[in-house]
Amino acid sequence: SQQGEEDPQALSIQEGENATMNCSYKTSINNLQWYRQNSGRGLVHLILIRSNEREKHSGRLRVTLDTSKKSSSLLITASRAADTASYFCATARVSSNTGKLIFGQGTTLQVKP
Amino acid sequence: GAVVSQHPSRVICKSGTSVKIECRSLDFQATTMFWYRQFPKQSLMLMATSNEGSKATYEQGVEKDKFLINHASLTLSTLTVTSAHPEDSSFYICSAPGQGAPVGGYTFGSGTRLTVV
Numbered sequence: 001s002q003q004g005e006e007d008p009q010a011l012s013i014q015e016g017e018n019a020t021m022n023c024s025y026k027t028s029i030n031n032l033q034w035y036r037q038n039s040g041r042g043l044v045h046l047i048l049i050r051s052n053e054r055e056k057h058s059g060r061l062r063v064t065l066d067t068s069k070k071s072s073s074l075l076i077t078a079s080r081a082a083d084t085a086s087y088f089c090a091t092a093r094v095s096s097n098t099g100k101l102i103f104g105q106g107t108t109l110q111v112k113p
Numbered sequence: 114g115a116v117v118s119q120h121p122s123r124v125i126c127k128s129g130t131s132v133k134i135e136c137r138s139l140d141f142q143a144t145t146m147f148w149y150r151q152f153p154k155q156s157l158m159l160m161a162t163s164n165e166g167s168k169a170t171y172e173q174g175v176e177k178d179k180f181l182i183n184h185a186s187l188t189l190s191t192l193t194v195t196s197a198h199p200e201d202s203s204f205y206i207c208s209a210p211g212q213g214a215p216v217g218g219y220t221f222g223s224g225t226r227l228t229v230v
Contacts, residue, residue, distance in 0.1 A: 088157070
């Protein structure tokens with residue numbers, strides 16, 4: 001399969017709660033990126049974590065990477081209704097020098113006001 | 114920041130006709146563009162890699178004669194869906210390594226919703 005796995009597929013929480021999404025991948029990677037997509041729109045880059053990093057923060061976002069388990073998680077703290085969107089992880093493979101990104105299946109997040 | 118302008122945002126065409134989708138990098142040069150296809154409530158599937166000055170590289174299972182890609186300049190890549198059929202209806206998105214990529218991630222166009230009737 002071209003894609004990795006993400007879970008959960010859908011997540012519904014109340015405003016103010018934290019949201020955690022997980023991503024697993026299959027091959028060795030150079031980096032892993034998280035993107036956000038509002039319905040019917042393009043993707044917006046959120047954060048990139050390199051293969052030699054274990055944790056990274058950006059505002060209310062926290063990303064972890066475990067290369068031994070080939071998995072990553074995205075935590076959104078103190079969620080807001082505006083965070084409602086689909087979130088995708090994407091990996092750049094070590095074996096590829098083309099810069100191709102392979103996307104996970106995505107998590108649809110709904111934050112209820 | 115880096116911006117990729119994609120047009121049109123929506124297009125409806127009749128079966129058998131061709132549709133061209135354009136992606137322009139507005140404030141940077143994109144020697145490479147990636148074209149994705151997305152079905153409703155699904156992830157992005159990479160279709161092809163567009164390279165300025167050379168032929169596009171297609172992913173396995175993608176018909177190169179149906180999805181014509183041209184990277185005419187350092188700022189423009191086009192995807193032409195030829196002899197469109199209803200099963201080609203989908204959301205098509207382009208992306209390019211943005212300035213400072215990979216640290217800055219990739220920049221995506223806003224997507225084109227193609228409906229073939």
